[in-house]
Amino acid sequence: MYQQLTIWSIFGILAYLFVILLAGLFITGHKYADKRLRFYCIAGLFLKLFAGIAFALLYEFHYHWEGDTFYYFRNACRLANTFFESPVSYFKILFDMVDSSNIGAIDISNYNPMVHWDNSSGRYAIHRFVSIFAIAGFNNYYMISLLMNTFLYWINWKVFCFIITLFPKQQKIAFVSFMCVPSVLLFGSGIMKDSFTLSFSGLIMVAMYRVFFERKINLKYLFLLFISLYVVFELKPYIIYAFVIAMLAWWGMMYIQKVKNAVLRLVVLPVGVIMTAIVLMYFVSAMGNLAGGRYSSIETMVESASMSQYDLKQDYYEGESFDIGGYTDVAGAVALIPSAIIAGLYRPYLWEAHSFAMAISGMENFIILFLSLYLLIKVGIRKTLSTMSDNMFLLFALLLSLILSIGIGLSTSNFAALVRFRIPLMPYFIFFILFVIQVNSKKYNTALSQK
16 A cells, blocks of 8 residues: 555645645635635635545545555655656646657656546646645645645635626525535545636636626736636547536527627527537537547547447446446437436436445435426426526526536546546536525515514
């Protein structure tokens, strides 16, 4: 076993925790006058750091460093060592400037980028991103995790602040949805690709809203949009598709709502749908080619998803597999969409969990399923649609959740992978459910009428 939690590292971990939390208290105390906001900020930071340590403990003492997180960590440390021996080589690798034509000009004694150059699974990218924190983390998993999660939490906090600007009376629901979901906390705080895609996909939403909705076309938001798109594209390009489609729907419906004439609105709606479809077709083709052709068309996406589903069923993953059915073409995939949505949003069920980590997810899924049924039965579809029409962010949240759940459900047949892959959608889906239930509750409406 590769031991990371030693007597000496414990002192370093405690020192990092103390400094990070102290800095957080100092910054929030000076930046936010609202006591509730200060509490949410520090509580969220504490939960994020605690989840990172819990993830590390789980993989050190239960899984004995088996799994992707260990290999990402080890290669990130090798790349970080390059920084101390040859800074020029390190930064060339970091900024992805090395290929077969110029590799001879850099020091590859610690890390050879050509070994990991095939980035179809984002391995090369995650090594580079984590190496930044490995430099200051002294090649210790726990200390790297603390630094990485502090940075990612800053992004998560920006997303949370954006949500409460849209819903200023829903701070508690936003905090629960975006900061407190157990599976999102645990699997979104380890040295994994999912930790980065969770945070940076939220930043895509915020930056796109500022640039395209509010038309704040300045260097700050353009840079945030570029860097967030780059990080997610390098790790998991399909997430960008879901966010762009959902954002386009949000943006389009927002403008359609401004058309007051009902007849004119019926004309504008199909035109908007056709224009959106054209933009999406071009976007899918252009981005798919950048991603090596795997996402250049619906057919190639289905083929890639089918291959991924088959691979995750194999015995060498040693995980808890499930099967929604196989498919070989678009028609077969379409037929499985309902099963894919159910799997992507609600599985593993509580009785399908056979490990501690899956039991946490199973209990969480049971609660989400109960709330979803409550929403459908007690609130009803009519009131839900009416609530969505009052704020198109809810359309974005629901559409994003459905698109990602379809993709994940069709391409994943392993519960451990499923729980990790879906964490970018979970905060939005849970916020959607809790918000619709609350605004349609009698107690909530009575409290509003008394103000």
